[in-house]
Amino acid sequence: MGKTRSAPTLNDVAKAAGVSTATVSRCLNSPEQVIEATRERVMHAVESLGYTPNFAARVMAAKRSFTIGAIIPTMDNAIFARGLQAFQDQLREDGYTLLVSSSAYDPAAEREQIRTLVARGADGLLLIGHERDADIYAYLECHQVPSLIAWSYDPEAQRPSVGFSNTSAMGELARSVIAAGHRRIAMISGVTQGNDRAKSRVEGVRQAMEADGLDSATLTLIETPYEIDMGAEAFGRLMALAPRPTVVMCGNDVLAAGALREAHRLGIQVPEQVSVTGFDDIELAGIVSPALTTVHVPHREMGRKAALELTAMVEGKSEGRSVCINTKLVIRHSLAEPSYCS
Amino acid sequence: MGKTRSAPTLNDVAKAAGVSTATVSRCLNSPEQVIEATRERVMHAVESLGYTPNFAARVMAAKRSFTIGAIIPTMDNAIFARGLQAFQDQLREDGYTLLVSSSAYDPAAEREQIRTLVARGADGLLLIGHERDADIYAYLECHQVPSLIAWSYDPEAQRPSVGFSNTSAMGELARSVIAAGHRRIAMISGVTQGNDRAKSRVEGVRQAMEADGLDSATLTLIETPYEIDMGAEAFGRLMALAPRPTVVMCGNDVLAAGALREAHRLGIQVPEQVSVTGFDDIELAGIVSPALTTVHVPHREMGRKAALELTAMVEGKSEGRSVCINTKLVIRHSLAEPSYCS
DNA sequence: ACACCATTTGTAAGCGCTTACATCAACAAT
DNA sequence: ATTGTTGATGTAAGCGCTTACAAATGGTGT
Numbered sequence: 001m002g003k004t005r006s007a008p009t010l011n012d013v014a015k016a017a018g019v020s021t022a023t024v025s026r027c028l029n030s031p032e033q034v035i036e037a038t039r040e041r042v043m044h045a046v047e048s049l050g051y052t053p054n055f056a057a058r059v060m061a062a063k064r065s066f067t068i069g070a071i072i073p074t075m076d077n078a079i080f081a082r083g084l085q086a087f088q089d090q091l092r093e094d095g096y097t098l099l100v101s102s103s104a105y106d107p108a109a110e111r112e113q114i115r116t117l118v119a120r121g122a123d124g125l126l127l128i129g130h131e132r133d134a135d136i137y138a139y140l141e142c143h144q145v146p147s148l149i150a151w152s153y154d155p156e157a158q159r160p161s162v163g164f165s166n167t168s169a170m171g172e173l174a175r176s177v178i179a180a181g182h183r184r185i186a187m188i189s190g191v192t193q194g195n196d197r198a199k200s201r202v203e204g205v206r207q208a209m210e211a212d213g214l215d216s217a218t219l220t221l222i223e224t225p226y227e228i229d230m231g232a233e234a235f236g237r238l239m240a241l242a243p244r245p246t247v248v249m250c251g252n253d254v255l256a257a258g259a260l261r262e263a264h265r266l267g268i269q270v271p272e273q274v275s276v277t278g279f280d281d282i283e284l285a286g287i288v289s290p291a292l293t294t295v296h297v298p299h300r301e302m303g304r305k306a307a308l309e310l311t312a313m314v315e316g317k318s319e320g321r322s323v324c325i326n327t328k329l330v331i332r333h334s335l336a337e338p339s340y341c342s
Numbered sequence: 343m344g345k346t347r348s349a350p351t352l353n354d355v356a357k358a359a360g361v362s363t364a365t366v367s368r369c370l371n372s373p374e375q376v377i378e379a380t381r382e383r384v385m386h387a388v389e390s391l392g393y394t395p396n397f398a399a400r401v402m403a404a405k406r407s408f409t410i411g412a413i414i415p416t417m418d419n420a421i422f423a424r425g426l427q428a429f430q431d432q433l434r435e436d437g438y439t440l441l442v443s444s445s446a447y448d449p450a451a452e453r454e455q456i457r458t459l460v461a462r463g464a465d466g467l468l469l470i471g472h473e474r475d476a477d478i479y480a481y482l483e484c485h486q487v488p489s490l491i492a493w494s495y496d497p498e499a500q501r502p503s504v505g506f507s508n509t510s511a512m513g514e515l516a517r518s519v520i521a522a523g524h525r526r527i528a529m530i531s532g533v534t535q536g537n538d539r540a541k542s543r544v545e546g547v548r549q550a551m552e553a554d555g556l557d558s559a560t561l562t563l564i565e566t567p568y569e570i571d572m573g574a575e576a577f578g579r580l581m582a583l584a585p586r587p588t589v590v591m592c593g594n595d596v597l598a599a600g601a602l603r604e605a606h607r608l609g610i611q612v613p614e615q616v617s618v619t620g621f622d623d624i625e626l627a628g629i630v631s632p633a634l635t636t637v638h639v640p641h642r643e644m645g646r647k648a649a650l651e652l653t654a655m656v657e658g659k660s661e662g663r664s665v666c667i668n669t670k671l672v673i674r675h676s677l678a679e680p681s682y683c684s
Numbered sequence: 685a686c687a688c689c690a691t692t693t694g695t696a697a698g699c700g701c702t703t704a705c706a707t708c709a710a711c712a713a714t
Numbered sequence: 715a716t717t718g719t720t721g722a723t724g725t726a727a728g729c730g731c732t733t734a735c736a737a738a739t740g741g742t743g744t
């Protein structure tokens with residue numbers, strides 16, 4: 001007491017228990033190799049000293065960290081929150097820890113984070129979307145770190161991915177929109193530069209239009225970052241157009257929430273005067289009024305399956321299988337038949 | 343090519359550049375100590391080999407990780423997102439990396455995470471709220487890891503904190519509510535068990551009532567986890583009461599959003615029939631309709647200041663000062679005078 | 685020409701842990 | 715008794731890096 005003692009090490013525990021460091025290490029990592037009496041003595045010493053293994057030393061010696069890294073584009077809104085939570089829950093169940101960082105949709109930052117995570121000894125990496133420089137994949141290969149792509153599914157890609165087809169999910173929604181009678185279609189997309197998911201969603205709308213005999217060139221498209229304010233601003237611009245689009249399809253629920261807010265501010269009735277759709281079906285979608293017609297993405301399922309697959313890869317039990325998750329249309333109140341009286 | 347080469351080490355770089363490992367290390371950590379010609383040669387080797395320092399080895403040798411850990415109660419909703427983002431941004435500016443984990447409001451999980459983060463060599467820790475077992479603080483002391491408390495400010499506490507007074511912030515809102523004429527007040531609080539912030543917010547309402555001559559025992563209080571669905575459910579129960587409260591003060595915006603959703607579902611007009619208030623002023627508060635009257639917490643400012651203070655502590659430049667952040671009432675549309683016709 | 689200093693670089697000792705291998709004890713089979 | 719076998723434990727060599735200290739180098743001032 002009074003004396004500042006520094007943290008106990010394996011050595012201290014070994015001395016306290018009267019055994020070698022190897023035995024203590026074994027007690028902690030493969031207890032079945034140590035006879036009960038010894039183990040008890042060691043564990044007691046661990047307890048009474050309040051010993052916590054030094055992670056860096058452990059990683060260095062074992063070359064395993066039981067850590068998985070994930071790099072998501074943003075933590076700012078809820079798009080990734082739920083899926084990531086499920087991912088983490090499943091990882092924990094399998095004895096892994098998750099390290100998260102966000103790249104702010106910046107490829108250079110993502111590259112930096114990947115290096116950081118690898119340097120920190122991540123056993124595997126979860127990445128969002130397929131699109132990134134080839135040398136990053138080479139780097140991961142060189143460091144022998146398995147990686148899995150989520151939030152996107154592409155059977156053509158050589159990289160394993162757990163996700164859904166953004167094209168067909170958005171396509172399905174677009175077909176409903178068209179079936180409701182809409183012809184003047186506008187879309188507020190996320191920034192497609194370096195974002196294959198955003199690209200695919202636009203593509204989904206275009207394909208649906210063509211399939212129904214509409215000229216996809218008539219699609220009014222605005223690209224903007226995935227932020228509420230940006231969605232509101234873009235919606236305002238669309239409403240200034242003449243003739244106005246009868247429906248505004250948004251790249252995700254966040255943009256749609258912004259659109260709805262602006263509609264409210266402008267006194268434009270949704271869906272009476274203009275319909276609005278979202279994507280993701282995050283909690284927000286059910287809260288705004290009118291509640292959003294959107295595409296439900298089973299984020300928890302995706303997160304869980306991604307964790308399962310990635311740990312399998314890390315443990316050499318899988319070469320990397322791709323898993324396709326099914327999305328589902330959620331019809332709420334923000335989409336209705338168009339009124340061409342405007 | 344074809345041959346699987348493993349990741350290059352300091353040694354490889356040293357050989358490639360024809361210098362010792364010490365010189366390479368110095369190039370990376372204190373370049374000014376190395377003469378330009380040598381440095382260039384080394385850097386070139388680093389580049390061409392694609393070398394990334396091994397973090398575990400570095401931490402072990404230097405006993406510094408330039409990593410800050412943060413344990414937040416949840417990532418599930420946006421309560422902590424913005425503040426944490428600001429925290430991270432400021433840390434990055436000062437050359438630190440942030441490691442985040444969430445405890446799901448579970449003290450045992452939090453304790454576990456603290457140990458994990460310390461074992462990983464975190465140079466400092468950000469914790470939410472004051473309330474936790476004393477031995478945790480002892481553990482941190484023993485490992486010489488400075489910690490800072492955020493989202494709460496208590497000048498009495500011996501621990502440094504960066505935050506605001508939950509009691510007076512909520513008290514101010516409650517005074518407005520009372521000034522608007524409300525007498526039948528209900529509150530949907532977060533779970534107060536182990537959560538000093540939730541406790542203080544309830545306390546704030548009670549104090550305001552007493553100060554205005556109301557009996558704080560007449561406060562109808564429901565405690566429930568901070569989730570939208572829980573807020574909705576609690577609101578439903580309150581509306582079944584006779585007489586109905588004329589205002590429902592919620593522990594945060596998430597609960598309030600749930601309350602609003604349920605009001606909508608039940609066909610109860612807000613604020614005509616019942617007023618609702620929130621806390622935090624997250625983005626959600628401006629999106630729901632009616633927009634929430636709430637308490638604005640300057641999350642970004644709090645995050646930034648917390649980062650500044652914590653790094654100062656880590657670098658021995660501060661003993662740990664507490665910083666008080668000012669909150670501000672945001673009057674929107676969900677609060678109005680009561681109508682006692684119900 | 686010399687000692688003296690500052691600057692640049694090299695040498696090597698750890699940091700705390702895991703694990704291959706060596707050792708040892710106890711017991712069974714011969 | 716001897717040998718072999720098995721299981722528990724100890725020994726010690728790293729893992730890749732930083733850094734105290736030593737050594738070498740190249741001026742200065744005298």
